[in-house]
Amino acid sequence: MNTTVVKSSMYDTVMRQFNQIADNINLDQNIRKILEATTNEIVVHFPVKLDNGTVKIFTGYRVQHNNVLGPYKGGLRYHPTLDIEDAKALAMWMTWKTALAGLPYGGAKGGIQLNPREYSMAELERISRRFTYALGENIGPEYDIPAPDVNTNEQTMAWIADTYMSTKPAAERSCHKHVVTGKPVGTGGLEGRDRSTGYGVYLTIKLWYQNKNENLKGKTFIVQGYGNVGYWVSHFLTQDGAVLLAVQDAHATLYNQDGIDAENLREHSKPLQGSIKGFSGAVEMPAEDFMGLSCDVLIPAALGNQITADNAYAIKAELVAEGANGPTDVEGERILRDRNIAIIPDILCNSGGVIGSYFEWLQNRNGEIWTMDEVMDKLERKLTEVFKKVANIAKEEDLDWRSAAYILAISRIETAYKQRGIFP
Incomplete structure (x- = not known):
């Protein structure tokens, strides 16, 4: 008889790790219920005009797991395999990571389902800016602060920061510079x-x-x-x-x-x-x-x-x-x-x-x-x-x-x- 081995997902892994420790320390059952769940799972579909004039719809994610210790914090990755389950797992790991380090942050993660090698720099800029606009007030310097992750870098963060700040009144824009981290040094990094x-x-x-x-x-x-x-x-x-x-x-x-x-x-x-x-x-x-x-x-x-x-x-x-x-x-x-x-x-x-x-x-x-x-x-x-x-x-x-x-x-x-x- 043939048997198929089902590989565990990252979400399976993080949940099994969490449940094991929750049992080990006899974690309060009510707090356990809270930490098992994410707070917000944001999925956005947005159009971008490519260099050849065609329009493509992209899917972006931002999962906010927990913010009891402070603003949500976590990277944005651009990868063809990224989905909501991966983002949930990565957001939970960020919650544990920031808590372990003793930082006043919670955990979040997200990104766009795409292979950046398939797009020009001009296209990646438009994609990043349109994603930022689609996220709107779901990110913010005292609420949810993205950073670079797989296939994103300081240039990506500069585009996101500039787009986000441009949506604010001119007199307030400099106060929103820290909406992302991992920026180029010349723009507040x-x-x-x-x-x-x-x-x-x-x-x-x-x-x-x-x-x-x-x-x-x-x-x-x-x-x-x-x-x-x-x-x-x-x-x-x-x-x-x-x-x-x-x-x-x-x-x-x-x-x-x-x-x-x-x-x-x-x-x-x-x-x-x-x-x-x-x-x-x-x-x-x-x-x-x-x-x-x-x-x-x-x-x-x-x-x-x-x-x-x-x-x-x-x-x-x-x-x-x-x-x-x-x-x-x-x-x-x-x-x-x-x-x-x-x-x-x-x-x-x-x-x-x-x-x-x-x-x-x-x-x-x-x-x-x-x-x-x-x-x-x-x-x-x-x-x-x-x-x-x-x-x-x-x-x-x-x-x-x-x-x-x-x-x-x-x-x-x-x-x-x-x-x-x-x-x-």
């Missing part, structure tokens, strides 16, 4: 915001090894995804003496046993819209062999549900550092735990991005300008503080790191609800 997520992944790996009285020199690592996060984590790790053995993206899987030059690979990929294919400093290998490469650290920094029951048995790394959101499904994680492979969970590992976003938001609100050194120092201190708290819970309660991080995050939200009460 933060020095260092571009590298904050990748830096956070690097720093949590460094701190994890420090916990073992080890350093990064000579450690080998492989990276899935070589966008903003994949590049910057590779940049910082190699600066500390680690060796980049392999990189995988949607177009190629590269390997070099002597190490791949992170900077040269970055320069190669820039003119190719981020593709690593054709890089002369490494050889191509079968994509299915990537996860099974011998290394110290595996860094999934692309999309969700990449480590599953199908490939978790093959992984040889001692540490998985989750640069992406939700890269490990529940069954994949169970296998890794059984094999004593440690995981730095996404809500801790890649939280440098939202912490950097918070600094940018503060800078805009207060009319300040911080230097790169100031930003990186603040980022390091904040991430180290959160890392140590999670490490202490994991040690004291004899828990895996994801459970420890979730307990800290969800307990903070539970405390806020108990102190504030439920309206009316």
